[in-house]
Amino acid sequence: MKRSWIPLIVVFACLTAFIFIVRDKSNDLERVSESNPAKLSGKPARIVSLAPNLTEILFALGLGEKIIAVSNNSNYPAATANKKKVGSFWQPNTEAIIACKPDLVVTLQTRTEQQKAAADSLERLGFKVLSLKIEKIGELFTAIEEIGRATGCEERSDELLKSISNQLNVLQSKVGSVNKVRVLWAVQTEPLRVAGRNTFINELIELGGGENAIGPTISQYPQIGSEQLLGCGAERIIQSAMGGSNIAEEQKAAENFWGRWSNLPAVKNNRIYVIESDTTLRLGPRLPQGAEAIARFLHPDSFKQRVIPHSRTGKLQ
Numbered sequence: 001m002k003r004s005w006i007p008l009i010v011v012f013a014c015l016t017a018f019i020f021i022v023r024d025k026s027n028d029l030e031r032v033s034e035s036n037p038a039k040l041s042g043k044p045a046r047i048v049s050l051a052p053n054l055t056e057i058l059f060a061l062g063l064g065e066k067i068i069a070v071s072n073n074s075n076y077p078a079a080t081a082n083k084k085k086v087g088s089f090w091q092p093n094t095e096a097i098i099a100c101k102p103d104l105v106v107t108l109q110t111r112t113e114q115q116k117a118a119a120d121s122l123e124r125l126g127f128k129v130l131s132l133k134i135e136k137i138g139e140l141f142t143a144i145e146e147i148g149r150a151t152g153c154e155e156r157s158d159e160l161l162k163s164i165s166n167q168l169n170v171l172q173s174k175v176g177s178v179n180k181v182r183v184l185w186a187v188q189t190e191p192l193r194v195a196g197r198n199t200f201i202n203e204l205i206e207l208g209g210g211e212n213a214i215g216p217t218i219s220q221y222p223q224i225g226s227e228q229l230l231g232c233g234a235e236r237i238i239q240s241a242m243g244g245s246n247i248a249e250e251q252k253a254a255e256n257f258w259g260r261w262s263n264l265p266a267v268k269n270n271r272i273y274v275i276e277s278d279t280t281l282r283l284g285p286r287l288p289q290g291a292e293a294i295a296r297f298l299h300p301d302s303f304k305q306r307v308i309p310h311s312r313t314g315k316l317q
Helices: 002-035 052-060 078-082 094-099 113-124 137-151 154-175 200-207 226-232 247-258 277-281 287-298
Strands: 047-049 067-070 104-108 129-132 181-189 192-194 210-212 236-240 272-275
Touching: 047 052, 052 067, 052 078, 052 104, 052 137, 094 113, 104 113, 104 137, 113 129, 129 137, 137 154, 154 200, 154 287, 181 200, 181 226, 200 210, 200 277, 200 287, 236 247, 236 277, 236 287, 247 272, 272 287, 277 287
Parallel strands: 047 067, 047 104, 104 129, 181 210, 181 236, 236 272
Antiparallel strands: 181 192
């Protein structure tokens, strides 16, 4: 008869233990919520950015105070200097990212193995990762919308998108009806490699009132020789500056390099330009400024000392 009570005692003990476990878990959740309001609101309070253009988007959405770490090559706006660095875009430091205890890690979908490996590792460890593809202007707009939703900044992302679109429309009103000039965009000189038509750079050329001098190619950034170069008939040559270098010195070096093709219209008429890369080659909020810088090289007569205002502040640059 006494043995019949044993199962009941075991059941009672299990129920008691379960109640204590649930209570402890509830208390833990309350403590986490109190120390990190983002857990309750759904809005991340600790954000890590793994690419310079993503960093610029986050700042443009007013999330500067929530950004706890950025990639080494994130250098705009100036406030990035005060943020912890977690490796380069090409080699993110997964351990440093984990140490930041982020609520959200924003990264790019790229062909870079290290970037993808870092994102996969973080996701396996339970971190929230927002991976975005931004290789064309349309994808930039989509990415801004996605970041807005992920951070609870939908209204600000809408405002930013409208601002960028309006500025590009103003630019188009200036150069949209002008005669297109043939543009060769060199991304590398040794060996000579240029931007093809299936690239974001091609979109920039067209926004600036130009036409890519290079015809359809299999590679996005094909290597070309002297025969193809002379046959393209480029009227303008734009060369991407190396990061952190002296543009004036690069300009002189570029003019010397291209001088060997004196029959090319761009060389003959001294229409060779080295352009600052951060503004023009980052698909981010400064897209209108980069597009206008190109347009000014291609059609200087269309501008009368006017600069497109900054997408967030409205101040002249």
